[in-house]
Amino acid sequence: MVTRRPPVLVVDDDDDILDVYSVVLEDAGYEVMTARNGQEALERLRRPEGPNASLILLDVMMPVMNAWEFLARRIEDPKLRNIPVVLCTGDPRAFGGTPEGVAAVLQKPLGLDTLLEAIRRYAA
Amino acid sequence: MSHGEMKGSTVAALLQLGARAKDAWEDTVQDVLRIDADVLGVERASYWSLRETPPSLACELGYVVARPGPLFERGLVLLERDCPAYFSALRGVRVLEIADAGGDPRLAGLEDYIARRAIGAILDVPVFVAGRQVGVLCHEHVGSPRAWSERDTEFALAVSHAIASALEARARSQAEDQERRAVFLAETSALLAESFPGDRVALTAVTRATPTLGDIAFLVESEGDLVQLRAAFARRPEHQALVEKIHRRYPVPASAVHLGGEAMREHQSVLMPVIDLAWLREAGIPEDELRLIAESNVRNGIAVPLRVRGRVTGAMVFASEGREYDSADLRLADAFAHEVAVTLDNVRLYEQMRAAIGARDEFLRMASHELRTPLTALTLSADALAGLVDAHDFESVARLSAAIGRQAKRLARLVNRMLDASQIGAGELGIQPEEIDLAQLVRDVAGAFAGEVRRAGVDLVVDAEGPVLGRWDPIRMEHVVNNLLDNAVKFGAHRPIDVGVHAHGGGATLTVRDHGEGFSRHPGDDVFRRFRGGLDERAFGGLGVGLHVVHEIVAAHGGKVSAHNAEGGGTVVVVDLPGADASRREA
Secondary structure, three states, X not given: OOOOOOOEEEEOOOHHHHHHHHHHHHHOOOOEEEEOOHHHHHHHHHOOOOOOOXXXXXXXXXXXXXXXXXXXXXXXXXXXXXXXXXXXXOOHXXXXXXXXXXXXXXXXXXXXXXXXXXXXXXXX | OOHHHHHHHHHHHHHHHHOOOHHHHHHHHXXXXXXXXXXXXXXXXXXXXXXXXXXXXXXXXXXXXXXXOOEEEOOOEEEHHHOHHHHHHXXXXXXXXXXXXXXXXXXXXXXXXXXXXXXXXXXXEEEEEOOEEEEEEEEEEEOOOOOOOHHHHHHHHHHHHHHHHHHHHHHHOHHHHHHHHHHHHHHHHHHHHOOOOHHHHHHHHHHHHOOOOOOEEEEEEEEOOEEEEEEEEEOOHHHHHHHHHHHHHOOEEOOOOXXXXXXXXXXXXXEEOOOOHHHHHHOOOOHHHHHHHHHHOOXXXXXXXXXXXXXXXXXXXXXXXXXXXXXXXXXXXXXXXXXXXXXXXXXXXXXXXXXXXXHHHHHHHHHHHHHHHHHHHHHHHHHHHHHHHHOOOHHHHHHHHHHHHHHHHHHHHHHHHHHHHHHHHOOOOOOOOEEEEHHHHHHHHHHHOHHHHHHOOOOEEEEOOOOOEEEEOHHHHHHHHHHHHXXXXXXXOOOOEEEXXXXXXXXXXXXXXXXXXXXXXXXXXXXXXXXXXXOOHHHHOOOOOHHHHHHHHHHHOOOEEEEEEOOOOOEEEEEEEOOOOXXXXXX
16 A cells, blocks of 8 residues: 655745646645645644645745745754655845755746655655 | 335235235235234234125134134125124225224124123224225224224225235136136046946046035935934045034935035025024024034025936035135036936936846846746646546546636736736836726626635635725726735735725725735735835735735725735735726726
């Protein structure tokens, strides 16, 4: 019997981006959860019955709760701090390297190969 | 030694003293007056210069035999209007002899002056230079009346000639002054050029101005309806308190009465030979400050406008304790102020240019950021489509195609906004009005958003019962509605959005209301400014210039736009457009 891998959580404030990620990742065999900001992402991850995530694909600039605040909350939570995070941003150089607790930083716009390679490499 | 015996040698000494160099003028007169008082046996000897506007006598220097020791005084001013008989008595006499100062009609108006000093007799000699009366040498005998002897008057006349020589020597050195002033201006120019930013220039200007142009200098500039003090400086410690008071008094309304304000309103230099405390009191200067002015002995003031490229941007004020400003001082002050105004203007232009470049960089950064999201959707979709078609997963193909369509529209809107913003930045936002139905336009734009709002799960309620007719630019107005809807979708927290268009008084009102978080604080007008510091993300919705573009397009139509937090949550943006007549037409 094949063990089911936990889903990939995609966090972005753009609905079409969420839709496109869902289609392409599901097509590649991943289960996908979506959230529109950091707050929604925390709620998703903390649902007692909900599946844990194998990876978090995180947009940086979002309303309500942005990536930085989300990352700070994640570090405080022992159940979340080991889920790998891949940041998607327009300007990776703005951070001066990979921020602490982040597995990789991808530059938008990104192609399908880059996306799938990052997920294959970092997903728990 | 009798007066007579002293006279010969003293006159020689006086003539010698009178020939001293100009920069020793004060020392010369000081020595002359002391010897003069000794020889004549009077308690007070002073030299007063005659001024024309207003007609007055100003004490250049007075020697007073007092306890514990002699002292010098200066700065007192007698206005002709206060004692006209005295002024007319001085005209046309070689010597004005008053043996009994008490009750003499020629001293009418000076009773208080005479009583306070217990003056018994007066011997005054007009001082002439090149045939023109320039001042008066005054002798005041304290106590009882005194009959002046012929020797007394002759000696007094001789002293007046000595003072005249000293004055002539001072006049001769004015050519040298001209040269010194040219050097002063050139050095000022070099100093100012090294100063940056604007506040630094103002500080350099006021410190540099003293003592050449006055004991106190300050610089004010217009800022909207206010006049702001940029810098003030006093070289002498006894004037510090006054400068601090001046600091505390500003800003003042542009309409306030003050020397700098006069120069700014009249666009010309103002010379106040006698600082008139009554005028200042009328102007609303507080009593404690008037007292400071009186105590500081500041008696004369010059105000010159800061003028550049045909505009008056502020003024510099110079005030002085003892000196009498003349037209040469005014010219120097004018030239000085011109150097300062040009430097301030250059610094301001440089700062504006730097801010504009910064804004452009920020604009490009935001533009590239905003373009990346739709590009990501398009890139991923393009990469995935072929595989999905091969796998016959047409449901996914349909989902991606819909996303591609929406994101392509979004890209088009972003590109339009970039173009609008760049035209606004270049001052080339053209408005081409034509007869349109705004209600129809809003319905069309809202229709184009249908896919997007449905996808976001947002209820877009359009209340646009038409027609709402007027002459507006259809393309620009479409951009206005697009920008407002973009913002509402982005910040509306997926709650309903209400759009309304209504005709009113020949114009139209467009409202867009969301039910999101609203502004974190009251937005005010600056939400429409392009690239504010400490940005509120809402203002940067879409391309970060959405509201700015809306504001500029609406303003170009002669309309107004306002934004505020709505009661019950969310944000309302209200656009008021005038009808056809008020719109500004541009090719």
